Amino acid sequence: MRFDLEDTSAPTTSGLPSLRVRSWFIDGVNPEAPRPFSSGLPTSPEDFLTKLPTDTLACWVRGHSGLVGFGRTLRLSATGADRFTRLSAAWRALAGTAEVDDPVQLPGSGLLGFSSLAFADDSRTASVIDVPTFLMGRRDGRVWLTQITYPDQDVSPLRLSDARLSPVRGARLSAGRVTAGKYRRIVGEVSARLRAAADDPADDLLKVVLARDTVVQADADIDLRAVLGRLNRAFPSTWTYAVAGLVGATPELLIGVQDGVVSSRVLAGTYRVQHDPESELDAARKQLGAHKDSQEHRYAIHSLEQSLTPLSSDLRVDSEPHLLALSNVIHLASDARGTLDTRVPAAGSAAAGGVRGGAGDLGPGAGPGTGGAADRPWALEVAAAVHPTAAVGGVPTDQATRVIRESEAADRGRFAGPIGWIDGYGNGQLGIALRCGQLEARDRIRLWAGAGIMPDSDPESELAETWAKMKPMRQALGLE
Template sequence: MGIPRNDETETGLVSRSVRGSVPSLRAALDAMPAPRTFWTGPDEATVVAGGVAAAVTADGRDRFTSVRDDIDRLLRSGDVHAGTEAACPRLFGGFAFHDEASDNNGTWADFPGARFVLPRVQVTDTDRGTWVTVNAVGADATPEAVERRLEEARERLAAVEEAGPRRGSHIVSRTRTTPRETWRESVAAAVDRIEDGDLRKVVLAQALAVTLDDPLSVPDVLADLGETYPDCYRFLVEPTAGLDRPSLLGATPERLVSRHGRTVTTGALAGTTGRGDTPTEDDWLAAELLDDEKNAHEHDLVAETIREQLSPFASSVTAGGRRVRRLETVQHLFTPITATLDHDTHVLELVEALHPTPAVGGLPPERALATIRETEPFDRGWYAAPVGWVDAAGNGSFAVAIRSALARETTATLFAGVGIVADSDPDREWDEVQLKYRPILDELE
């Protein structure tokens, strides 16, 4: 359902929440009507949702502003009763990496330049308990009807049976979009541009298409990712409700930005090495990463640019000390960055200002984006783009959709990229890409 664009038309949003229970979030997601939504992040509520009460879409360069205006129009006059802030109406979704889509009939055909959904039914799991929410917009949005549906949803979810054993699958074929020799040539060409002064950094990505012997179970993959990557943002975006619907899912360590009131939280995540087989080797690799000039240079470019991008909105920007962040398969250089806003700035204004960070795009931004377009033999779609949520107060939380895959029945396309700077070695960068496939690849296998 779309949003009325006549400012004199009331959207008629009605939202009601009640405490509830489900056997597990995995079982709840499996039981949700399509299209489904999943979101969780460090120190955030976990949301499992289904159906569409309202949707906002946009394309082109003004998509951030267009989406923000439509979301404000939808949420500003709502009749909302919620027992906790996390269960209040939120729209979940994201954006394409590039302003202009180039894959209208291909892999990303179902994903516009921006799409956000107000779910019809939502389960919100917080440290204060679990809440069931029902949202409605338009002709069927009366308090009586919504309260009746809420009770039905609460009873239905409480009666959902625990999901059975996780369904495994096996990869039967793999197809790379970028052969190794082509990769070497692309990295060498990028290094030449950097040495000529045309670029300071560019992030080049690869795509890996796999075929499975059984249909992918999205709830199972997200549950497994939660066990392996508990400190990452996990997300699911399904743009359509058909049986053959695509699912964008992932477990990303990279927060783009979170805004709550005047407090903004983000960080620089760039520079990568592997994990060791022993604690001693792990520590040695971490120390080597901290001392590595190439990785330190790449990381500092990202941190410096994020601080500059936040400065116009903030009365203060503070960066913590650079450190190593360890994940299951890789280790990253990480610098936490916080800011205090000097005026009421919507989270989507911050998303627009920060995307793409040099960790997934490059510097200077426009030249890096042009290089990516010219070099990569596939469309990024929503890969490495902002995904997250927005509420009525302009608060929200967005992650960068890396360590992700676009899945559909028995196929999945995985994406991974690396930052290219002046002293990048094509073979080392190739090996780093393979490491970054592993979070999703391991779960598929």
């Protein structure tokens, strides 16, 4: 059984079903706990991957911990400038009527949805929250299973058995909507525009992030399990994700919310690794300390502070950035952390929108450790406040996004939008959908990557940066 609330025209949820949610630890001796594996718990990531279903798969994993969903009980979707508002209102209402039995009480247990939102207000791609039928989580050495169904739904127990991974065969690249030639041209045009703005007191445009795409066509269906496994092995410090056919590995956490504490990681400024990241740290430090990259990072930090300070009066941001070394690039990185203020519910909350399950009525879905959650912004509402950051949009936001729309003339879809998970207590982790590709057919995927354009940007250098950022997906698809 599946219930899809597709693109509602207003943040009302009268058609939403009630859900029954139950979580169990499956790594202990509880005789009532399900036994989803035919031969015991997997002993390695590869062993686990072979047991995953090949479709209706969603995940958010970092290293050996994270969340993996199977099947889909419910999809919420919305398009337009108010997509965050409508999805958040519906999610609060869904949480308010859910019947939840959650003895696990770990981040990611209980009611949970995987969410991926479009980058632009005018995108034709729907923003979604997918609620899986089954979800498996691993954190702090514990493993649990959650089942999410309708009260009258008869669901067979989850039973996972081996299905061999299939590496991508015959992958080949072709030009996307923003070709390499077009990208060089628009980078040159925008950097010239930025230089002119620097000399014009009436023009405050400082930075624009331009992106481009390529298409990968394979000879057979792309096995997302194999792609995810290669990404996770190659980039264990990033968040590997798959939501609604968007798959990738992002190093950038847009926001995390846990029991009223918000955190974020900002990346801006990129050094392209030539051989080995550890041996190139000094070179990266020298390049990233130069004006272009350090100024770009300052813009990103300033935009984050402006967005989050109204929600967190004690927000703390790293006084100096640090280097984040990945196998293909090295970034300037800064972390932020603060307590979400208790206040009148944020715009888009259930209380503000008048939907059931609003602030003050979390209903059966409320659990220990959620005190005050109804009176604080929930994860999607915090994400709405900070998206798009200067790292993926530009400075100032409205002007930069107009330049992006005019220059790229291509729908980014969910690339560079928030992606991750949200729960029924107001918590969640939403990264920025980077280093990724969107499945357009079972055997075709569109890759995206962008670069921050400044007045002194060189088109060839920025093009090379996008190739470096596409490298993780090209490797995972067997192109390198």
